[in-house]
Amino acid sequence: MSHLPGADPGDASAHLRVLPDAETLATTVATDLLVRLAAAQGRGDLPHVVLTGGTIADAVHRELARLGPASAVDWSRVEVWWGDERFVEAASGERNERQAREAVLDHLPLDPARVHPVPAVDAVADVAAAAAAYAEELAARGPGSADGPDAFEVVMLGLGPDAHVASLFPGFAQVRVDDEGAVPVTDSPKPPPERVSMTAPTLARTRGAWFLVSGEGKAQAVADTLAADPTDPGAADVTPAVRLAGVPERRWYVDTEAASRLPAT
Numbered sequence: 001m002s003h004l005p006g007a008d009p010g011d012a013s014a015h016l017r018v019l020p021d022a023e024t025l026a027t028t029v030a031t032d033l034l035v036r037l038a039a040a041q042g043r044g045d046l047p048h049v050v051l052t053g054g055t056i057a058d059a060v061h062r063e064l065a066r067l068g069p070a071s072a073v074d075w076s077r078v079e080v081w082w083g084d085e086r087f088v089e090a091a092s093g094e095r096n097e098r099q100a101r102e103a104v105l106d107h108l109p110l111d112p113a114r115v116h117p118v119p120a121v122d123a124v125a126d127v128a129a130a131a132a133a134y135a136e137e138l139a140a141r142g143p144g145s146a147d148g149p150d151a152f153e154v155v156m157l158g159l160g161p162d163a164h165v166a167s168l169f170p171g172f173a174q175v176r177v178d179d180e181g182a183v184p185v186t187d188s189p190k191p192p193p194e195r196v197s198m199t200a201p202t203l204a205r206t207r208g209a210w211f212l213v214s215g216e217g218k219a220q221a222v223a224d225t226l227a228a229d230p231t232d233p234g235a236a237d238v239t240p241a242v243r244l245a246g247v248p249e250r251r252w253y254v255d256t257e258a259a260s261r262l263p264a265t
Ligand SMILES: O=C(O)[C@H](O)[C@@H](O)[C@H](O)[C@H](O)COP(=O)(O)O
Pocket: 052, 053, 054, 055, 056, 057, 084, 085, 086, 096, 157, 158, 159, 160, 164, 165, 166, 167, 190
């Protein structure tokens, strides 16, 4: 891992790893996550992991399914959450939960009670109710709850070409919501339009924020985000990820295409 270009040289918590391609990125993230989860359990912790949706996340999930069974991780003692979810039918192929179950969760001996999906269209009245229900689940079982940890162990996040993370889109009011655990989105620029997203403070309540970014289409978003000044109050309107600048450990796993607009170090 190398220091992020533009990051404060004294900020030992922000690291960039440039991988040659998406496949190597996915294997690297999965391997690092397995080590991380085993280490957390070795400390006696019960790690909570936050998954994300999208293409590179799916590749990471498939690598976790391949490498996970032989790992030292006790899968019955891992809690799974979603940083965001598309508000569609539970059986829809667009659901992040459905994609994650097919790619990894159905292939590992997780405790179903420790998997926390966002309510789907068929379960609640509307997207606002889904967000409220997820916020309640987070308050009851997530970081800071009576039985929960102080923080997630790892929050994984993709990055949109517009620099969105989870379903926090630049310029949208949800980016700046601080007093809710999760929020509804009704006009997502990325289809489908209705989504539920953890808020920035919820996502930031983690020991590690791992950003997974692949492809030339993300190169400007990566460059803008890594160059963003977290003390600039307007920065979050350009790149919401800047609201996670306080996370103790931020890792950027990017492939060479996604890194192509970073300043030469
Ligand atoms: O529900 C979603 O759509 C995701 O959570 C979203 O935040 C995703 O991670 C990024 O859009 C990157 O997606 P790709 O890796 O497919 O570009």
